Amino acid sequence: MDALLQFLHRRGGVARTRELLAAGVRERDLARAVNAGMLNRPRPGIYALPGADPVLVRCAATNSRLTCLSAAEHYGLWTLRKPDKVHVLRPDGMFSSERAVVHRRSWVSGQQDGWIASKADVVLHALGCLPELEALVLVESASRQGISLDFLRDRLPGRRNAGARRILDLVDVGSESLLETLARTHLRRAGFHVEPQVDIRGVGSMDLLVEGCVDVETDGKEHEAPRRRLKDYRRDNTAQSLGFAVARFGYAEIVRRPESMVSQVAAVVEARLALGGLPNSEDL
Template structure:
């Protein structure tokens, strides 16, 4: 058997025993390594070129990526990359100096894979990460259709109360982690916020605050000239309908949220003083 095929199905990396059990012969492994089609990054470990080094570490330690370290493998948003690798290993024998070790599994991952199931990844994040970092991961899973009730049912008791409070912050419709963060900061400041409000002629507003301020959260895609031109036209239409418009980027929302909230609050107060607010039921 060509060793490339089983490696592809296992995320690009496997232990020698796995490959031999799958029917790959040792001479086929040697030929593939000599030809440069696969590598041997560590004794007893074979990997395809370009395989995630974290998966190689998991194969070497017989563990699985989980929590924030596994987020991108499941298409989940992350606020920042972790300083340490987060792994699932039932016996917890890895050094705490090199890894954050999670021991409990609720739903097994792929039998021969090196990444924990999405359920385990999310539950570990809820019990491990700071509130907002866990929130963006969980909310992105919600947008994928993952059940929040499934997570809540597996987090009983007083010890898991902080994790359940994070689930209470999840809302529908966010298209990016910036929307999730901005919405959370604005609501905590006492402002009424509706996400993804569709307005005729404008399109979908990221966040409509107090029915009068359209808050747009701009990622890198908004830097393209054609996208900026589209945004200008859209903002002009929103303002013509009576909405104030505020745009914030990554640095504003992630690093200066208090300033963002202050500016939005001032815009709301100024718009309310003018009176004659837009009637959403007429738009």
């Protein structure tokens, strides 16, 4: 019985009868587990642990896989929000629901009998489904994990995929967080020259160097720790001693008020350029 429960835990709490039998579980053991309340049988051919995610149970019942925004967390991909609908891959297209977004095409097979689409499918579905900036942060995180932009672009031919290819054109592999990606994109669209992750001797890596003179830092929650803040103060002081202006922004400003963030950076850049004597390129 322990082997049965361990197998189900590895499968996310849900399995089909054929998978259990193939793993050496006997039908009488399944019946005993159900009678003892250790397993549920939500529908014929499906067994689940009590408390199993109903979304996974639904995937098992409809021969679907989680994909797009619903599978991003599984792969550690950057997202701006939780999905308001479940995104599933169902190649036969038979499953439909007001609570689900159904993706019908698969490019790369996922794990056999798994409930999650392959990472490639997740990214490709996001490129064709999510709003531009949401798709951009997701695909940039995937590129950091090794997914090739050329691989993605080759699978998005034709006019109907032009929007997805435009998102790929915005990708810059230098960003180390979704906040950097968003800030960089908003600033470039405002007409600024922006270089991500520029290493400065004595300072370290600047998140975004704007117009060669303003260090824009994008601060996630990790910057709230007292020890990290002290480190930030020291590096900012060093950057300013070298002639760089420094501007820091948190999640709320970058994600919810990007226009304000851009206008503040514009003011800092204008003030720094008015001073003249820009930082020497030899410091880069």
